[in-house]
Amino acid sequence: MFTGHVRRSGSLRSVWHRRERKRRPAHELPLPPPPAVRLRPLPTELHWLCGCPSTMLRCVVRLATDPRTVFHLTPPDVERKLRLYYCACARTRWDAPSDDARHAVATVECRADGGTDREGWVRARRFAHAALQAVTRVWWAPEEQRPTVFLDALVAAAVRAHRGLGDRFAPPVYLVNTADQVALLNEVFGNPFAPVAVRSAWATRTVVDLSQLIATDRAFELMPVLGDALQDAGCDSAAVLDHCYRPAAHARGCWLLDALLGDG
DSSP, X not given: OOOSOOOOOOOHHHHHHHHHHHHSOGGGOOOOOOOOOOXXXXXXXXXXXXXXXXXXXXXXXXXXXXXXXXXSSOHXXXXXXXXXXXXXXHHTTTTSSOHHHHHHHHHHHHHHTTOOOHHHHHHHHHHHHHHHHHHTTGGGSOGXXXXXXXXXXHHHHHHTHHHHHHTTOOOOOOSSOHHHHHHHHHHHHOOTTSOOOOOGGGOOHHHXXXXXXXXXXXXXXXHHHHHHHHHHTTOOOHHHHHHHHOOSOOOTTOHHHHHHHTOO
């Protein structure tokens, strides 16, 4: 008589074990077959050109961390550029951050270029921890305080870029419009799928000194002068010269300056 109760036979792996246990002794049982692993598709250039900052960030992180890819940037280079990207986003709203946030941005930029201010770095990490605690309660905060909280979280993302790369995750950016984010990503990373080759013959003493001055002092108004110096050195790359002469805003971590200075 059917009582309405159906005995469950278990998963396919347990059924396979019971069947094998009847056939062979326990010490001769083979290991169960490994579960099927579904690999996520790799990003393509269409993902980079889609115009969505979050998709572009995921694209860079996947290229740097997926073992199936061959990326021209190493994970430490990507970590450095992520730090500088978040700092550049924070500088677009430079009138809003607090003094502690500005100090943290300056510390992160200094550390990205090899600085060793330990006390400043400890202070920046404490600020990042407090900012992440505050952003979890942002929707309960008064509306006029939310921009400051989001900007502090942006600075915290710059401090903790190594965590995001290790977790294969780059946090999104708030309060900065999409067009500025896309422009800054292209400024810092270029096109990851079509990197521009910079010849060593172009890196003359004048070009290197001028590039170092622009990167250190944030003197991006001298980029056209750098373009003239590159032309004098024999540069005929349209992508390089267009990057120097274009009127769009530049940022620290520029792919051209890094290539000329050997910073990735």
